[in-house]
Amino acid sequence: MKFEKTFGETIRNLRLEKQLPLREVAEALSIDTSMLGKIEKNSRKPTKQLIEKIAKYFNVSDKDLLIAFLSDSIAYQVMDEQDFATEVLKVAEKKVKYLKTQKTS
Secondary structure, eight states: OOOSSOHHHHHHHHHHHTTOOHHHHHHHHTSOHHHHHHHHTTSSOOOHHHHHHHHHHHTOOHHHHHHHHHHHHHHHHHTTOTTTHHHHHHHHHHHHHHHHHHHHO
16 A cells, blocks of 8 residues: 555545445444545544554555554654654654563563
8 A cells, every 4th residue: 555645645546446425335344434535634543443444445454554544644744844754754763672671571
């Protein structure tokens, strides 16, 4: 799965590839049509459980969808820091590795 699009765009593309109406997918996921529309427009964040349901419904990896969702969250947080966004991401990667070692200690 490619990750350059937003999470919402990814969900919308999955739905359109199967030529499914918003209403039908929302019903299958047991959510309101308006909520799914907002998720596709990136104005509403899904829960981890909903992401897993979406993955199962479209028969895609829940890990891939979670990566798409989490990377959006990080990108939105650092995108206004254009001068050093890349540096922030590199430091964050190192901190994740460090924090994982602290967890296992």
